[in-house]
Amino acid sequence: MHLNSFGSLRVGIGLVCGLFSCHMLLAQTPLIGxxxxxxxxxxxxxxxxxxxxxxxxxxxxxxxxxxxxxxxxxxxxxxxxxxxxxxxxxxxxxxxxxxxxxxxxxxxxxxxxxxxxxxxxxxxxxxxxxxxxxxxxxxxxxxxxxxxxxxxxxxxxxxxxxxxxxxxxxxxxxxxxxxxxxxxxxxxxxxxxxxxxxxxxxxxxxxxxxxxxxxVPDTFIQNYFIQLERPADGAAPRKRKVPVAGWVKLNGAPSGGQLTVEIPELKVRESFPATGDSVAFQLTLPSVELWSPESPKRYEVRFRMGEDEVSERIGFRTIAVQGKDVLLNGQPIFMRGISVHGEIPDPGRRANSEDDAAQLLGWAHELGCNMVRLAHYPHSEQTTRLADSLGILVWSEIPVYWTIDFGNLAVLTKAKHQLHEMIARDQNRASIIIWSVGNETPVSPVRTAFMSDLAKTARAWDGSRLISAALEVHYTGGKNVIDDPLGQYTDLVSVNEYLGWYGGLPDNCRTAIWETSYDKPLFISETGAGAKAGFHADSLTRWSEEYQAWYFREQVAMMKRMPDNFVGLSPWVLVDFRSPKRNNQYQQGWNRKGLIGSDGQKKEAFSVLNAYYEEMKAQPTSRKKR
The missing domain is CATH 2.60.120.260 (Galactose-binding domain-like)
Structure with a gap:
């Protein structure tokens, strides 16, 4: 749904209604938010x-x-x-x-x-x-x-x-x-x-x-969306008389009635006629404290229709790209991120509770992060809600991964279905600033057509956030060249690079030159090296904590020399996770690229990245990219 104008908001409502009809084909009843x-x-x-x-x-x-x-x-x-x-x-x-x-x-x-x-x-x-x-x-x-x-x-x-x-x-x-x-x-x-x-x-x-x-009662509020209207130029939102736009999807709606939207703390309460099952609305807030990592302010928002009332704590913020910068509430940000799997390391299981979310996001916060990439699939709702309350920015992704059948229309439909369900559940999370449509998909015309369709679809369904994907980078003539054709459809250019792990040694970073075909913000969505927690040797020994720490020291030095469109990184990965593809004596069914081991022990590289993030946190915004 586009929020750039109220006219496009109405278009967004039509898309949402069409989307719900599509959803019914698979899950029979539309998702309740x-x-x-x-x-x-x-x-x-x-x-x-x-x-x-x-x-x-x-x-x-x-x-x-x-x-x-x-x-x-x-x-x-x-x-x-x-x-x-x-x-x-x-x-x-x-x-x-x-x-x-x-x-x-x-x-x-x-x-x-x-x-x-x-x-x-x-x-x-x-x-x-x-x-x-x-x-x-x-x-x-x-x-x-x-x-x-x-x-x-x-x-x-x-x-x-x-x-x-x-x-x-x-x-x-x-x-x-x-x-x-x-x-x-x-x-x-x-x-x-x-x-x-x-x-x-x-x-x-x-x-x-x-x-x-x-x-729920016979007529109920099925889902809704509310957020600031994003300024077309990405400028900072006004502090007073702030325009807000949104929509409500009703189920079992009568031919008449009133939808009421209320924000008690701001003394805002307005009603809108419900002439059908979808209601678009506009509000002007007298003032608003914007949500940010430094101050994750949220307001109770109440929606009422007949006998049904739903309330939720929602933060208001804008996210946009302007030239080479990503702007949060009109100000450039540097994303101190980490990639996270939805998995608890000891004993190795799927994360499934609020305590699990608190453990993972707590480690990210201790690392000095203001952002997490939730890879490679939508994580639990406890995770995204907790990110909202903690002020942690989120990249949320669907599992379009590696070599799916890009030429199969049925597969594209399944991917869109999962994209819809990801957005429908979490569209009111202020923390989520990026919808990602995939990871490391190999470049080909059929793949680019598939992935660009997903990017366009995500932007049509939710124009209030940035769209990205982890793109391909290739190495030629001593340069790291980013010219993946999918980059023309994304809001920022995000790439996975492993200089010194899958090619050469970590000191290769010292001569690395980065070039991109796109005049857009550059984000390193993955970088990392494997190490078995507790295995110590010299820094040239693979799988040792010392090698991984050396890798990150060289990466950090390279990050400080990146081009001025460099806006952040989310190294791979917070915690070791299970993978049947990893079978040497150090891995034994685990991907060991975590900064924290499978036993919860922090590796040496954790402190290396933490020191860089503390340094970046202390710099003025205008210098964070250097």
Whole structure:
């Protein structure tokens, strides 16, 4: 959605409505925004499971999909009617998994398992809760494909391992007690999926994020967006009489009624006619304290329509590119970043809680960061909300990674679907300043057409943020040349470089010359070297902490000589993470490029980068690039 003018805002509303229709094709009901601000019932906890590598519970012996009423379908309750009744599956207390959580880290036999696991639990619903309320079943994420059944009926399917989805539960299907919920989870990799078969991270399977029942009135506020209108020239927003624009998507909207938007702290309260299911609005705030890393101010914003009221703490800020600078609230910023995987190192599992988010972002804050690149997929909502409150800038990315099938229109549709779900969940997070459409995709005409389509789509859906991707850089004639054709479609030129790790030694940085074909801000989205925490040797010994520290000392010296369009970096990576591609004696299934080891121990390079960031933090804004 563009916010440059109120006219383009109305265009944005049309795009959003079209987007929601597209979303219904896959997840059946459009995503409900701000789930933490709703009336919910948690379905987290202990679930039963059946491991089903042959998918026996889904297909019969002729490999035809089982009928809904088939007693041997694993979505049906397997309790025998009498002692002669034959049942060949059962959910038993001996086989349980915790939700949210990945299955790989919960039992040794699951470590490398990729395939189908059936999850099952029962739940009760208070009769008073159901009275006059619609119920939706919400999943924060399931990796990768979910088939969801309730009381023997299929609610729907979803593909995508890192984005949220929900289904409406028909009232006639929901019971007061003993609701039998089953989720078929399949994390097998495939060449026509996003991501594809080839990645450099662990394919954690399972219901990896929260599960909730959501209760809403018959007509409710489905989602919304509100933010400052961005000045066309990127100038600093005014402190008084600040223009704000937004939209609200209604579900079950009547033919009339009033939508009310209120910001109590600013004594703002205005109503707008709801003549359809989408309402665009404009506000003028008397004054506003802008959100920034130094002062992450947020205001309670309330939306009310009929019986439904939703509130959320939202920060107001602008982000723009002007020439060679990235401007936050009209002022140049230097991004002291770090790349982060959504993974907890000890014992090695998918991050799934607010405590996990606090651990990862706490380490980033200790490093001296004002920014994180959340790679290579959308991270949990706890992470982006915590970044909002801590004042940490965020790069958020979809898993279009390496060599997906760029010539396949169906794959492009899947990528757009995940892009939409990423934006729809987090569009009110002031911390998120960059939507990334991919990482290290190999240059070719078909790839550039695919990726540029994603970039244009992201900008059309949300014009209030910057669009980027980790681009290709090539080395020729002693120069590091950035001429990836995708760069013409992004707001800043972001590249991954590993001078001294995948080519030569770290002192190669001393003679490095950087050239780019684009007059845009330059961001180093990755750079790093592997080291086994606790392994010490001389600085020429690969995999030692000393080699990694030398690497970062040379990188830091190079960063201080970068061209004047250099606006920041997010080295690879905060913490060691699991990867089956890494198999020498130092890695043993871990990517060891973390500044923190798999045991939580800080490596020597952590202090090297921290010293650089403290130095940059102390410099005046006008000199931060030097």
């Amino acid at each position: 701000n789930v933490p601000g709703r009336s919910t019932q948690s379905l987290n906890g202990t679930w039963h499971y059946i491991v089903d590598p042959y998918e026996t519970g889904y297909y019969d012996y002729r490999y035809q999909e089982r009928k809904e009423t088939d007693g041997e379908a694993y979505w049906n309750n397997p309790v025998p009617k009498n002692k002669t009744d034959r049942k060949e599956h059962a959910y038993v207390d001996a086989n349980t998994l915790e939700v949210p959580g990945d299955w790989n880290s919960q039992a040794p036999e699951f470590l490398y398992y990729e395939g189908t696991v059936w999850y099952q639990r029962t739940f009760d619903v208070a009769a008073a809760q159901r009275q006059g309320q619609r119920a939706f079943l919400y999943f924060g994420a399931v990796n990768y494909q979910a088939e969801v059944y309730l009381n023997g009926r299929k609610l729907g399917s979803h593909k995508g391992g890192f984005t949220a989805f929900n289904f409406e539960i028909p009232d006639t299907l929901l019971r007061d007690a003993d609701n039998f919920l089953v989720v078929k989870v399949d994390n097998k990799r495939a060449p026509d999926e996003v991501p594809t078969v080839n990645t450099d991270w662990w394919n954690y399977g399972g219901i990896t994020r929260d599960v909730h029942l959501i209760w």
